[in-house]
Amino acid sequence: MAAVRKVTGPTFDPYERGCxxxxxxxxxxxxxxVLVLGELGRHGASRFSRLRQALAGVSEKMLTQTLRTLERDGLVSRTVYPEVPPHVEYELTALGQTLREPLKALTEWSVRHVGDVVTAREEYDAR
Structure with missing residues (x-):
């Protein structure tokens, strides 16, 4: 895995248009x-079929698109093993690993507060 390197130069601000x-x-x-990164963070390298099974409701097209985007961004690596039938595995890169803790915290927050959000939605919808 490649080492994570910090980019120096311009300052980035997500609140600025075009950043x-x-x-x-x-x-x-x-x-x-979020779910693909979380699944790879929890279980390590996985085949496409395993990811699809673990992420109930994701279409083959959407999973493919998501994995390609994450690979392009350097967060996920794709390894092809020269076997018959072909064997492909996806795993977090060193950069992708840096998202494990923030995503874990976000996931834990959502599980802990989903009831509060459901209640808030019901109260809002009842107005």
Whole structure:
């Protein structure tokens, strides 16, 4: 795995229009990206079929698109093993590993507070 390196130079502010960090937040904050990154963080390298099974409701097309985006962003690596049939595994890169704790905290928060959010939605909808 490649070492994580910090980019020096311009300061990025996701609250500024056109900032690349805003696009990155949008990508890693998508429902399927969060779940793929979380699943790879919890269970390590996984085959496509295993990820699809673990992420109930994701279509093959959406999982493929999500994995390609995460690979392009350097968060997930794709390893092809020369076997018959082909064997492909996905795993977090060193950069992707840096998201494990923040995503774990976000997931734990959502589990802990889902009841509060459901109640708030019901109260709002009843108005």
């Amino acid at each position: 690349p960090s805003r696009d990155l937040l949008d990508q890693i904050g998508s429902k399927w990206a």
